[in-house]
Structure formats: structure tokens, C-alpha cells
Amino acid sequence: MTTVHADMEVLKGRACALADAAESLATLLDEEATRLKRMDQIERLRQLGSDISKDFEAVRQGEDRARSGESEVTAVDLLAGLATKLIGKASDSKSLQIMSDHLLAAPSRRNPTFGTVFVAIGPKGLPDDARVVSVSFRAREYKRPESEIIKELRSTGKLMFSERSFSLLIDSLSNDILNGKLSLPVPMESLSLLIPRQVRLVRGPSKQLPGPDNKG
Numbered sequence: 001m002t003t004v005h006a007d008m009e010v011l012k013g014r015a016c017a018l019a020d021a022a023e024s025l026a027t028l029l030d031e032e033a034t035r036l037k038r039m040d041q042i043e044r045l046r047q048l049g050s051d052i053s054k055d056f057e058a059v060r061q062g063e064d065r066a067r068s069g070e071s072e073v074t075a076v077d078l079l080a081g082l083a084t085k086l087i088g089k090a091s092d093s094k095s096l097q098i099m100s101d102h103l104l105a106a107p108s109r110r111n112p113t114f115g116t117v118f119v120a121i122g123p124k125g126l127p128d129d130a131r132v133v134s135v136s137f138r139a140r141e142y143k144r145p146e147s148e149i150i151k152e153l154r155s156t157g158k159l160m161f162s163e164r165s166f167s168l169l170i171d172s173l174s175n176d177i178l179n180g181k182l183s184l185p186v187p188m189e190s191l192s193l194l195i196p197r198q199v200r201l202v203r204g205p206s207k208q209l210p211g212p213d214n215k216g
Contacts, residue, residue: 034180041184042174048127049170052119055132056163059117063136067114112140118150119166120158125187126173130166159191169194 116136122129133153139146153160161169172194176182182190 038177038180041177044127044184045170045174045177048130049167052130052132052166053163056117056119059132059134059137060115063114063117063134066137066140112136113146114140116146117163119161119163120153121161121188121191123157123188125185125191127184127186157188159188 114136116139117132117134119130120133122131135146135149135153138144138149142149150160169191173182173186177184
């Protein structure tokens with residue numbers, strides 16, 4: 001009887017050890033699953049950051065092409081205006097004088113801006129509602145000041161970030177996910193709370209084409 005009792009105690013001890021080992025293994029598996037989930041989410045954010053950077057570069061190149069094309073148009077306008085003015089003076093033609101004044105004044109009136117580009121994050125938050133927006137393009141397209149375009153975008157609930165500040169945001173969110181403070185998706189409400197820790201809209205001066213009264 002004593003032997004049976006001893007064997008039972010041994011088996012009981014082994015069972016407890018196995019139960020503890022199973023519990024420890026389950027804990028380790030849960031921790032590993034959590035770690036992998038976090039790393040996967042961080043990778044999604046990094047991929048988003050990479051995609052946004054590529055989009056920024058593509059939009060910047062488009063802005064450069066637009067600036068170059070506009071410069072050529074401006075130069076042609078100026079040369080045409082000067083030529084027409086000279087001809088007008090030589091012929092004493094008022095209509096030619098008026099036309100030359102229009103051609104010379106046109107670049108100054110337009111003064112289009114180029115290169116103001118931001119990341120706009122919409123109501124769905126990250127990572128699914130972020131895209132690159134050329135404020136300069138919209139301003140040229142609709143013939144409106146850039147400040148109005150930015151105000152309009154914000155009025156629709158969008159958060160505006162420069163390329164640098166968006167990169168900082170991605171780093172901050174990745175760090176929070178790694179430390180278990182955050183999980184994807186990140187809704188707009190959470191992003192808004194994070195804004196004080198970020199430089200949201202860092203705006204450099206827009207580049208304007210020089211007109212007759214706007215050298216530079």
C-alpha cells in the first residue's frame with residue numbers, strides 16, 4: 001500500500017510538473033503570437049511609410065515638370081509681350097499696345113505655386129486612409145490660394161502632415177505598438193490625441209515663378 005501511495009505521489013508530481021510546463025508553454029506561445037502580431041503591424045506601418053515616400057517622390061517630380069513647363073510658358077509670354085510692345089510702339093497701334101500689356105501682366109497675375117505637398121489622413125485613420133496630396137496642384141487647378149485648399153481639406157476631417165512629420169508619426173506609432181500601447185488600425189481619435197507629440201504640419205515656403213514684379 002505504501003508503494004502504491006508513493007507511486008501515486010510520483011505520478012501526481014509529474015502531472016503537476018506537466019501542467020506547469022504546459023501552462024508555461026501556453027504563456028510562451030501567447031507571448032510569441034503577440035510579438036509576431038506586433039511585428040506584423042509594425043511592418044505594415046513601415047510599408048505604408050515606404051509607399052508614401054514613393055508617392056511623395058512621384059508627386060514632387062510631377063511638380064518639377066509642371067514648374068518647368070510653366071517657366072517655359074512664362075518666358076514665351078514675356079518675350080511675346082516685349083516683341084508685341086516694340087512692334088506696337090513702332091506702328092503706334094493701340095491694339096498691339098493693349099495686347100502687349102496683357103501678355104506682360106499675365107505671369108504676374110498668375111504667380112502659380114509649386115511643390116506644396118502633404119500627407120492627408122482621413123477619418124478611417126491608419127493604415128488604410130492616408131494619401132499624398134499636392135496642395136499646389138489643386139491651387140493651380142482651381143485657381144485658388146493654397147491656404148484655402150488646406151483649410152478645405154481640414155474641414156473634411158483630414159489631418160495634414162509634411163513628409164518629415166509623417167515619418168516621425170510612423171516611428172512613434174511603431175514604438176507604441178512594440179511596447180503594447182497601441183494596435184492597428186489606429187482610428188482618427190487616437191491619432192488626434194497623438195498630435196501634440198508630433199509636428200503635424202511643417203510647411204516650407206512654396207516656390208513661385210518670378211513674374212515681372214516678382215524676381216527670384
